Amino acid sequence: xxxxxxxxxxxxxxxxxxxxxxxxxxxxxxxxxxxxxxxxxxxxxxxxxxxxxxxxxxxxxxxxxxxxx
Amino acid sequence: xxxxxxxxxxxxxxxxxxxxxxxxxxxxxxxxxxxxxxxxxxxxxxxxxxxxxxxxxxxxxxxxxxxxxxxxxxxxxxxxxxxxxxxxxxxxxxxxxxxxxxxxxxxxxxxxxxxxxxxxxxxxxxxxxxxxxxxxxxxxxxxxxxxxxxxxxxxxxxxxxxxxxxxxxxxxxxxxxxxxxxxxxxxxxxxxxxxxxxxxxxxxxxxxxxxxxxxxxxxxxxxxxxxxxxxxxxxxxxxxxxxxxxxxxxxxxxxxxxxxxxxxxx
Numbered sequence: 001x002x003x004x005x006x007x008x009x010x011x012x013x014x015x016x017x018x019x020x021x022x023x024x025x026x027x028x029x030x031x032x033x034x035x036x037x038x039x040x041x042x043x044x045x046x047x048x049x050x051x052x053x054x055x056x057x058x059x060x061x062x063x064x065x066x067x068x069x
Numbered sequence: 070x071x072x073x074x075x076x077x078x079x080x081x082x083x084x085x086x087x088x089x090x091x092x093x094x095x096x097x098x099x100x101x102x103x104x105x106x107x108x109x110x111x112x113x114x115x116x117x118x119x120x121x122x123x124x125x126x127x128x129x130x131x132x133x134x135x136x137x138x139x140x141x142x143x144x145x146x147x148x149x150x151x152x153x154x155x156x157x158x159x160x161x162x163x164x165x166x167x168x169x170x171x172x173x174x175x176x177x178x179x180x181x182x183x184x185x186x187x188x189x190x191x192x193x194x195x196x197x198x199x200x201x202x203x204x205x206x207x208x209x210x211x212x213x214x215x216x217x218x219x220x221x222x223x224x225x226x227x228x229x230x231x232x233x234x235x236x237x238x239x240x241x242x243x244x245x246x247x248x249x250x251x252x253x254x255x256x257x258x259x260x261x262x263x264x265x266x267x268x269x270x271x272x273x274x275x276x277x278x279x280x281x282x283x284x285x286x287x288x289x290x291x292x293x294x295x296x297x298x299x300x301x302x303x304x305x306x307x308x309x310x311x312x313x314x315x316x317x318x319x320x321x322x323x324x325x326x327x328x329x330x331x332x333x334x335x
Contacts, residue, residue, distance in 0.1 A: 005252045013215045013262060017222050056264065057226045 018055050036062060071102075071182040073175055074305075075204035077228070079220030081191030083212045084241040084271070087281060088298075089188040090118045092208075095288035095302035097152035101183040104143075107157035108200040109190040110165060116156045120284020121146060130158040130165045133174065149286075163195045168202035175203030184305070193227060201228065206235035208268060212242045213254040222263055237268035239301065244273045245315045256314035267312050269301035 018029045033053040040046060040062065050065035076089045086109075093105040106129065107115035116122045127142035132155070143153040158165065179185060189200035201207070207228045211221040221238070228236050240259055247253035260267050271277075274294035280287040288298035300310050 006254055006258065009215050009254055010258060010262075013218055016215070016219050017262065020219065020223055021226070057222065057229065 021055055021057055040064070071104075071179045071185050073179060073185045073187070073203055073205045074208055075187040075189050075201050075206075075228075075233075076208045076210060077189035077197065077200065077224055078191065078210040078217070079193060079224040080211075080217045083210050083217050085191075085210050086114050086118050086188055087277060088208070088210050088239060088241065088271075089115060089186050091286050091288040091298040092302055092305070093152055093154075093184075093186050094119070094149050094286040095299055096184050096305065097149050098289060099302055099306055101151065101306065102181070103152045103184045103186065104155060104178065104182045105152070105186045105188065106155045107188050108196060109157050109188065110196060110199075111157075111159065111162045112190065113157040113159045115188050116144070116154060117284065118281055119146075119149075119154060119286070121154055121156075122284075125156045128156045128158040128161075130161045133166050133170050139174075139178065163190070163199065166199050168198050171199050171202040193223070197227075201231055201233060204233055206237070207233050208237050208239055209263075209265070210239045210241050211259065211263070213240060213244075213248075213259055218254075218259060218262060225263065225265060237266045238263055239269050239271065240267070241271045242273040243270055243315060248315065255316060256312075257316070268304060269297055270312060270314060271297045271301075272315060 015026060015029060019026045022029065022032070036053055037046070037048060037051050040051065044064070046064060052063040052065075054061040054063060076085050076092070078085050089105055093103050097103045105115060107113055108129075109115070110130065113128075116125055121144050124144045124146075127137040129142070131137045132139050132142050139155075142155055144156065145153050175185060187200045187204060190196035209221050209224055209228075211217045225236055238260065240256055243256065244253050248255045256267070256270050272293040274287070274292055276290060276292040277287050277294050280290070287295045288302065289295055297313070300312075303310055
């Protein structure tokens with residue numbers, strides 16, 4: 001039970017910070033990575049599990065794992 | 070020329086004032102000339118934490134308005150060599166001072182000190198703007214809680230947007246026992262999220278409350294927080310001291326440390 005409260009805190013914080021950093025509503029935070037994936041997948045063959053979006057204070061990073069695996 | 074550091078957090082109650090007092094006193098103990106300025110207009114507290122509340126005659130607003138000379142407002146104390154306090158005004162508010170006036174004041178005094186520490190009020194409004202106006206760098210204080218870390222992230226963004234690029238983090242009131250059982254975010258969790266340089270970790274320590282009750286500093290005292298604050302001060306003077314993240318098994322550091330001190334005494 002103990003391990004759960006840190007896990008919950010980190011999840012909530014991650015969502016809050018992304019919304020704060022993008023200055024948008026929490027549901028937009030969920031839609032952005034999905035839209036980015038959709039757009040990139042039109043040009044590049046990718047699988048969802050290889051595609052990561054990271055939003056920092058100043059940048060949006062799209063991480064694409066390629067054919068590494 | 071002195072380094073001007075704003076100590077800020079966004080959220081109230083995370084320990085900005087206690088941190089300012091202990092870093093200021095710690096640096097002066099290391100032989101540095103230090104000035105601490107209470108920027109919280111209307112809610113004056115830095116003097117109280119330092120046990121200097123009965124010594125105030127003039128304050129920051131008096132200096133800015135030209136009602137007194139700077140030297141008349143500065144409070145010195147024999148307990149703290151090379152340290153002086155410029156207290157805030159209890160009956161004025163944040164609009165009594167402008168960022169431009171603060172910038173000018175700091176330019177006038179910075180040559181006389183090694184460090185000028187600005188104790189920022191909570192919030193992101195004019196009090197914050199006044200406090201960061203003359204600063205070269207920031208120390209962001211947070212506790213390992215969702216709300217405090219969220220505000221710290223916001224503050225780091227605002228500092229960077231204002232051109233203050235060197236910002237370091239102090240994680241305050243870390244409950245070592247709670248981190249170990251997974252009920253408090255660890256140092257690693259917090260630094261991973263905020264992604265700025267970690268200047269120090271201050272464990273939750275009842276000695277801080279006891280010292281503050283008496284208007285005495287805790288820095289340099291033989292307790293967890295006292296040692297952690299002293300380490301922060303030494304890092305600020307350029308010493309390279311690894312940050313203890315308290316992730317080691319219980320008692321490890323205390324044992325090492327007590328062994329060390331015993332050997333020193335022998």
